Amino acid sequence: MHTTLTYGDVKAAAGRIAGRVRPVALSPVEPGAFHGAGHDPLHGGPDETCEVWLALEYMQHTGSFKARGAQNFIQAHRDAGSLPEAGVAIASGGNAGLACAWAARQQGVRATVFLPTTAPAVKVARLRGYGADVRLVGVEYAEALAACEQFTATTGALASHAYDHPLIAAGAGTLLGEIHRLIPGLDTVVVAVGGGGLFAGVATAARHHGIRTVAVEPENCRALNAALEAGRPVDVPVDSIAADSLGARRTSAMALHAAQQDRAHSVLVPDSEITRARQDLWDHRRIAVEHGAATALAALTTPDDRTPERDTPAEPVTVPNRGYRPARGEKVAVVLCGANTDPGNLAHRITI
Template identity: 40%
Template sequence: MGRAEILRLPGERELAAAAERLRGQVRRTPVLELDGAELGVPARVLVKLELLQHTGSFKARGALNTLLLRPPAGDGVVAASGGNHGAAVAWAAARVAVPARVFVPATSPPVKAARVASYGAEVVVVDGYYPEAFAAAERWAAGRSVVRVHAYDAPEVVAGQATLGLEIAEQVPEVSTVLVSCGGGGLYAGTGLALAGRAAVVPVEPERCPSLSAAVAAGGPVPVEVGGVAADSMGAGLVGRHGYAVAAPSRTTPLLVPDEAIVAARRFLWERCRVLAEPGGATAFAALLSGAFTPVAGETVVVVVSGGNTTDVPT
């Protein structure tokens, strides 16, 4: 907990600078209003379609903000990723014309590794989950002139993800609650910082990837076992210090949803909205659809659909 207490989170100036830096570089993704009655809730509900972002997820924001702020040289860029962050780093590296090497766990879907390679990065597949890929990336980077782009626990990455929250504030100024999927905590931290004092930001985790829940219970980040349908994008294994530092002061309790609820959320988004979200991208929506989150009558809720890197159509 002491490490979280001395951590300096990005402030308003850094968030505003990130927004200006990324203006015209990333997509301003749309919001879609749903029928609250169809969802069985007495609230106004909108979904932020961040799966329409470059590379198919919110990760493009943090990756590009990092490389624009810290231009790479020498050996270029390295990252570890379950897939979405790797694609974002590969895309951002191509934008600034530097080489990228991405370490991907063997548990990631092949479509995600292929997407990373499609942006020109060298892909290295590592046995295991994200923690094993991260360790391999760190070993490779040691002694090299390379920019490491962390998947979720770096101030430049968090500030980049915060631009999503700033967009929500502009698009839905009356928003009262925002639901976000939480794996390593970068999106939650950025959105929470961007909307501090304006809206409640509620992190949602798969039951089988409870990194922030475990940290809140333990008083600091602790390793957890990960698995389940969303592990490729949500299986950080250890929540980031930034995500924990945003949650700790308010004693935020993340919402946990089972795999069955995530699958049902994907099916609803596809069948009713023709939105093809990946499991991690639908995790926040699962909290609303399953009743894990119950909105107050009359409030305005925005749910972030954070990624859509999948070819698996729900049936």
């Protein structure tokens, strides 16, 4: 298995999954949309107006972008005649398992999904609804992964992966091509990062088109950010409100390689801003996404006291470990990657 993703991999995936996944929908963010009156963190002052779009990938099959990679993985093995009788197995925080189970059911293949016991009940219920054999192991993704590896070694089941596989990452990267076609002149795409499958695929495709990619992680789930600092994938603590979908202990070599290329940037955001971004999406759009999806938006909506002065508003600003500020005239797409969440903890406020 190669660890360097190419644009050719993403292009092949796009052909393989064409007509099998839903095309992404986009929604523009109007000035003043978030945080009410006063300074607008997404659009700045009159001299710093940028164009921000929300990529509504949570409307994808199974409720997240993961359906793209899972469909590419299963279809590629179906085409190669390499789907074993024991089926496919995967360890997941929930979304990758849902996507794998969905794709496997479409192909008439058995799916066994290993989840940490902390996985949201809504994801477990949906997995069983797809006919998957669900096994709850440990409290972190890494423990579920170890159990999955043991299972595939003893049963001969085909091992899929939540993010660290070129077919999975390439499938996720097909999202960028769709966004690029819908937003001519796109400058920047902002994505949340867990293990790095979405980022690796999107960044690879974005670099081909000359588009900047901003990788956003919670401060206490910073596998990619830490790998960049160390120059290699390293284990990190996992402690964030978004850990159910972004709680990978270690990033993939593919993601690290993509992050080390030009036009890729890594930023961190605190849980408080993730929670606020998620609430803003509900208050102003009635969009109920996972904390992991809100993490991407949080990069653009962190308070200005976290942002240093730039020499000119014509240049974007990546705040060391804290957020991203678009430049004047910049066209930005923020990927809302998943919505397999319990909306019960969203405050039901009325906005005018």
